[in-house]
Amino acid sequence: MRLSDLTKGDRGTIHGIEPSGHDGLHEIGHAELERRLLEMGFVEGASFEVLHEGLIGRDPMALQIDDMRVALRRKEAQAILVEPHR
Amino acid sequence: MSSEALVTRFALVGNPNSGKTALFNALTGSRQKVANYPGVTVERKAGTVLTPLGRHAVVLDLPGTYSLRARSPDEAVTRDLVLGQFAGEAAPDIIVCVADATNLRLVLRLALELKQVGRPMILALNMYDIAERQGIRIDLDGLARALGVPIVTTVAVRKRGLDALLREIDTLAADKIAAPSQWNAPTAAEIRQAHRNAEQILKQHVKPALRPDTWTGRLDNVLLHPVAGTAILLTILFLMFQAVFSWATPLMDLIDAGFASAGELVTNYLPAGLLQSFIADGLIAGVGSVLVFLPQILILFFFIILLEDFGYMARAAFLMDRLMGFAGLHGRAFIPLLSSFACAIPGIMSARVIDNKRDRLTTILVAPLTTCSARIPVYTLIISAFIPNRVVWGFASLQGLVMFGLYATGISGALIVAFILRRLLWRSATEPFLIELPAYKMPDPMNVLRGVMMRAQIFLRRAGTTITAMMVLIWFLSSFPAAPAGAEGPAIDYSFAGVLGHFLQPLLAPIGFSWQMTVALIPGLAAREVAIGALGTVYAVSGDAGDGTLASTLSHQWPLASALAFLAWYVFAPQCMSTLAVVRRETNSWTWPVVMFAYMITLAYLAAFIVYHLFSGVVL
Numbered sequence: 001m002r003l004s005d006l007t008k009g010d011r012g013t014i015h016g017i018e019p020s021g022h023d024g025l026h027e028i029g030h031a032e033l034e035r036r037l038l039e040m041g042f043v044e045g046a047s048f049e050v051l052h053e054g055l056i057g058r059d060p061m062a063l064q065i066d067d068m069r070v071a072l073r074r075k076e077a078q079a080i081l082v083e084p085h086r
Numbered sequence: 087m088s089s090e091a092l093v094t095r096f097a098l099v100g101n102p103n104s105g106k107t108a109l110f111n112a113l114t115g116s117r118q119k120v121a122n123y124p125g126v127t128v129e130r131k132a133g134t135v136l137t138p139l140g141r142h143a144v145v146l147d148l149p150g151t152y153s154l155r156a157r158s159p160d161e162a163v164t165r166d167l168v169l170g171q172f173a174g175e176a177a178p179d180i181i182v183c184v185a186d187a188t189n190l191r192l193v194l195r196l197a198l199e200l201k202q203v204g205r206p207m208i209l210a211l212n213m214y215d216i217a218e219r220q221g222i223r224i225d226l227d228g229l230a231r232a233l234g235v236p237i238v239t240t241v242a243v244r245k246r247g248l249d250a251l252l253r254e255i256d257t258l259a260a261d262k263i264a265a266p267s268q269w270n271a272p273t274a275a276e277i278r279q280a281h282r283n284a285e286q287i288l289k290q291h292v293k294p295a296l297r298p299d300t301w302t303g304r305l306d307n308v309l310l311h312p313v314a315g316t317a318i319l320l321t322i323l324f325l326m327f328q329a330v331f332s333w334a335t336p337l338m339d340l341i342d343a344g345f346a347s348a349g350e351l352v353t354n355y356l357p358a359g360l361l362q363s364f365i366a367d368g369l370i371a372g373v374g375s376v377l378v379f380l381p382q383i384l385i386l387f388f389f390i391i392l393l394e395d396f397g398y399m400a401r402a403a404f405l406m407d408r409l410m411g412f413a414g415l416h417g418r419a420f421i422p423l424l425s426s427f428a429c430a431i432p433g434i435m436s437a438r439v440i441d442n443k444r445d446r447l448t449t450i451l452v453a454p455l456t457t458c459s460a461r462i463p464v465y466t467l468i469i470s471a472f473i474p475n476r477v478v479w480g481f482a483s484l485q486g487l488v489m490f491g492l493y494a495t496g497i498s499g500a501l502i503v504a505f506i507l508r509r510l511l512w513r514s515a516t517e518p519f520l521i522e523l524p525a526y527k528m529p530d531p532m533n534v535l536r537g538v539m540m541r542a543q544i545f546l547r548r549a550g551t552t553i554t555a556m557m558v559l560i561w562f563l564s565s566f567p568a569a570p571a572g573a574e575g576p577a578i579d580y581s582f583a584g585v586l587g588h589f590l591q592p593l594l595a596p597i598g599f600s601w602q603m604t605v606a607l608i609p610g611l612a613a614r615e616v617a618i619g620a621l622g623t624v625y626a627v628s629g630d631a632g633d634g635t636l637a638s639t640l641s642h643q644w645p646l647a648s649a650l651a652f653l654a655w656y657v658f659a660p661q662c663m664s665t666l667a668v669v670r671r672e673t674n675s676w677t678w679p680v681v682m683f684a685y686m687i688t689l690a691y692l693a694a695f696i697v698y699h700l701f702s703g704v705v706l
Contacts, residue, residue, distance in 0.1 A: 017274075031274065033518060038277040039152045040520055041192055051303075055312035056408040060417075060519055062310055067294070068189055069302070069523035071404045073411075076518045 003048075003080035007058065011049045012084040014042055014065075019079040033079055041065050042080055094137075094259040095144040095176070099164060099200060100184035101193050102150035103397070103524035105212040107131075108242035108533050109184055110147035113251075120540055123172070128163045128438070138249065139256040146178060152192055154199050155271045158441035168203055169267055180258050181207045182251070187217035187224065187239070188299070188525065190292060194284035197233060199272065204265035206258040207235045210251055214239035216527075221296030228291040243530040302397075302525045309401050319405050322398075323424070326389045330382050330428055330459075337381035345374030360565075368561030371619075372612060373554055379429050382459055383545055384538055386428040390421065390436075391537040395529035400521050407519050413501040414508030416440055417519050419449040423500065426456040430665045432545065434672055442517035448507050450672060451682055454665050455500035455658065457493045460614040464656050465492055467618055471637035472649040488653075495657050503685070560612040560663070564620070578620065583608040597655070597694035598648035598702075607661065614661045651698035659690035 006012070017037050019030035028036070042065065051069065052062040062071045100106045110118070114133025123130045131147040148167060149160035156162035163172070170177025183200050185193040190211075197209055209230075211217070217224065230237040236254050240247035272280065309315050349366040356362040393399050399421060407417030415423075418440050426433030433453040440446040469485050476484045564583040578584050587605030594604050602621065610617030621636060640649070660666060666679040673679075 028518065034274050035153075035155065035272075035277055036157070036518065036520060038274060038281065039155075039192070039195075040522065043278060043281045052306065052310040052404075053312065054404065054408050055316055060404060060407050062306070062404060062523060066191055067298075068191065069306075069525075071400070071407075071519070071521050071523055073407070073519045076520060 001082055001084060002078050003061075003063075003082050004074040004077035006050050006061075006082065006084065008050050008053050010084055011047070012082045014044055014046045014048065014080060015083045016044055016081040017042060017079055018081055030079075033076065037076070037079065040070055041068060042070075048082070092139075092141045093143075094141050094180065094255065095146065095178045096180040096182055096255055097146040097148050097167060097178035098182050098184050099148050099168060099196075100150060100212075101152055101186065101189075101196065101522075103522065104150065104184045104186045104193065105242050106150060106184040107147055107537075108530060109210065109212055109240060110145060111533055111536050112240075112242045112245050112248055113145055120544065123163055123175070128160050130163075135252065137252040137256045137259075141256060141259055143252070143255060143259075152196060153272075153277075154196075154203075154269060159443075160438065161441075168200070168205070169269065177205065177264075179206070179264075180255060181205045182210055182255075183207060183235075184210050184212050187211040187214045188220060188222060188295070190224075191284060191288060194233075194287060195277070195280045197235070198280050198283060199269070201233070201235065202267065202269040204267045204269075206261065206263065208251065208254050208258065209233060209235050209237045210247075211237060211239045212242055213527075214247065215241045215244065216299075217295075220298055223293040225291040229287065232287045232291060243533065299525055305526055306401070306523070309398070310404060315401070316405055319402055322393070326386070326424075327427065329389065330385050334381040334385055338378050341374065341378050341380065345370055345377070349374075360568075363565055364558075364561065367565070368558050369554070372558065372561060377546075379459060380542065380545065382428045383432050384542055386425055387432065387541040388534065388538050390425065391534050391541075392529050395527065395534060395537075397524045397526040400523050403519075403521060404523065411519075413504040415449060415501075415504050416442065416445040416517055417521075419445065422449050422453055423456055426453040426458060429458050429460065430454040430456070430662065431668050432541065434665065434668050435544070437672070444508075444511075445517050447673065447678065448504050450669060451507060451678065451685075452500040452504045454660065454662065454682070454686065455496050455503060457496040457657075458614070458662075460662065461492075461656055463615040463618055465489060465653065467637055468640070468649050468653050471641040472644075472646055492653060492657055499658065499689070503689075560609050560616075564609050578605060578609075596698075597691060598645065598651045598698035599655075599694075600644070600648065602643075603648070603652060607659075610661050611663050613664065614656065617661070645702075647698045647701040647703070650701050651694040654693040654697040655690045657690070658686055658693050660686040 003014075017034045019033050046066050048063050048065040050061055051064055054060050058074075060071050060073045061077060062069060098106050098110055110131065110133065113135045117135070118131060118133030121130050121132075128149065133145045133147075135143050135145055137143055146167070148164040149158075151161045151164050153161075154165045154168065156165045166172040167175060168177065168181060181200055181203065183193065183197045185197070197207075200207060211224065211226075226237050226239070236258075238247055238250045238254055240251060309318060349370045352362060352366040352370065356365065390399070393402070403417035403420055406420040410417055410419055419437070421439060422433045422437040424433075425436050430453050433456070434450050437446050437449045437453065440449060466489075469488050473485045473488050478484050478487065560583075562582075563586070564578050564581050566581055569580040584605050586608055588601050591599065591601040591604045599607075606617045606620040609620040618636070621640070644652075660683045666683060669679045669682055670676060
């Protein structure tokens with residue numbers, strides 16, 4: 001499952017970073033996107049909760065990730081594989 | 087000890103929101119200087135401090151970053167400087183990695199990366215009081231051993247821990263050992279490994295908060311709420327504009343009066359002639375017409391810095407991101423566009439917060455379309471002269487509606503042009519929106535004040551150099567050659583500006599501009615509202631829009647269609663040399679000011695043409 005599929009209140013663990021091939025519209029390229037996400041704390045094993053969503057298209061999304069808060073667009077969230085907690 | 091040994095340089099490096107700038111301010115106080123790094127438009131903030139052992143230390147406040155792999159020009163400066171690859175600037179002797187003690191995870195990874203650079207390093211755990219209050223227990227000795235760097239704890243806003251930091255600087259400066267740099271841009275695998283190392287260190291030496299900050303979460307529940315949050319943002323913006331326009335007015339009047347009396351003084355004490363005209367009309371009036379915006383700029387930046395320090399600006403970017411995204415702009419473009427309502431110059435300068443070059447250029451190019459306050463006098467004059475003071479739909483003033491319409495046209499113009507620019511020039515996907523939402527913090531009054539003063543300094547320096555030069559040029563064009571003896575028309579008619587006005591008039595005839603209007607546009611290039619003074623000169627009546635003389639003259643001289651076309655022209659036209667000069671500086675190229683001038687003048691011509699033909703023959 002990808003982070004972009006989740007909604008407010010969902011929790012889980014980051015499982016991997018894998019920018020998908022077909023949505024290849026990230027200006028900076030997949031490798032760079034992966035590194036930037038890693039640098040912002042989206043690293044395997046980190047736990048997260050979706051805190052807030054934007055008004056239009058529920059985009060962007062704000063997350064608690066480990067002990068910090070980060071916002072990103074769903075488009076970028078698509079690159080993040082997650083394991084939701086039930 | 088030789089005198090050379092008593093000098094050292096250290097650089098503050100850290101994540102954004104680590105309180106790095108507060109630490110810089112606490113260390114250097116008023117002994118700081120802001121300039122630009124040569125060749126790039128990144129601000130170089132340097133200051134000096136005396137260490138306990140009497141070393142004169144130069145402190146550099148480097149742009150905040152999460153990694154030495156630079157993503158923006160700001161971050162590239164941090165990287166190049168730290169690595170000693172910056173032309174004309176030696177590597178710092180010591181690196182001080184500044185960390186928010188309540189949020190160590192990401193900065194530990196940065197610290198591990200900085201260690202590879204090989205320079206002596208200190209980790210400063212800033213905001214340590216907040217960490218203590220939250221019950222975060224940090225084993226300082228263990229952490230220092232694990233990282234292999236000395237650690238000091240600081241509370242920058244209370245000036246705590248500064249001595250300890252400077253003593254550490256003394257110790258490291260005495261050794262002056264720098265190993266060769268082993269740093270390479272880390273690969274994804276290396277970043278993951280560094281995360282694991284940081285995680286390991288964190289687990290061993292830092293116990294999580296016993297009383298974590300719950301305020302940030304509670305505030306975010308309201309401030310990031312899709313509906314309530316957006317409504318609050320709009321309310322904040324509304325209050326901000328109220329303040330910018332109402333608080334600034336008395337100060338602006340004061341500055342205006344000050345420059346007017348200075349001009350009078352010169353007129354009274356200097357013999358009439360070129361020198362008098364140059365000082366009174368060229369220098370004093372010219373510089374005054376720009377300086378009059380200083381109060382608005384200061385108030386605007388006061389709010390922006392206050393909100394930034396509070397931690398709200400990242401939230402504003404979050405709330406606005408999707409809306410800006412429609413136009414192909416980044417959520418962060420919101421701040422520069424907002425500033426442009428006061429004046430496009432600080433707006434364009436604050437576009438530096440945008441990482442991506444294309445996003446920044448798009449923002450810079452459309453910023454002058456938002457209605458800056460220099461347009462207000464022009465709008466007010468024309469509206470009061472031509473739009474009847476009538477109530478429509480039972481509640482709305484027609485004059486107010488026209489004013490609103492002009493603002494709305496400017497904003498939608500900016501968004502549409504951004505949309506088109508993105509598609510025409512850069513047919514590419516957008517930069518990721520990926521920002522940290524920092525914990526809310528009470529802004530420190532001294533830091534806010536210092537930030538506002540710094541903005542003032544930058545604006546004044548610019549007004550003192552580039553803008554003054556432009557003013558003198560415009561004065562020259564409007565004053566030379568002088569009117570011949572016994573001339574009947576106004577003197578400006580005989581000047582280069584007048585000749586140019588007459589020459590250009592046939593070009594502007596299709597949009598309904600008379601030669602007087604055309605001539606007024608030329609001094610109006612200095613600053614938009616100067617056109618009013620110029621119209622006053624041309625019609626040889628008082629240039630004061632307030633007493634109604636000029637307004638009534640205009641209402642008799644201009645057809646309605648021409649007046650409305652003039653308004654439409656003013657929404658889009660690049661009637662501000664200072665803006666173009668700043669764009670030249672910020673983009674470091676002549677291409678972008680030229681592109682800006684070309685597209686804006688085209689839009690202005692088209693808009694004025696359409697309006698003129700739409701309203702020809704219409705009587706209100």
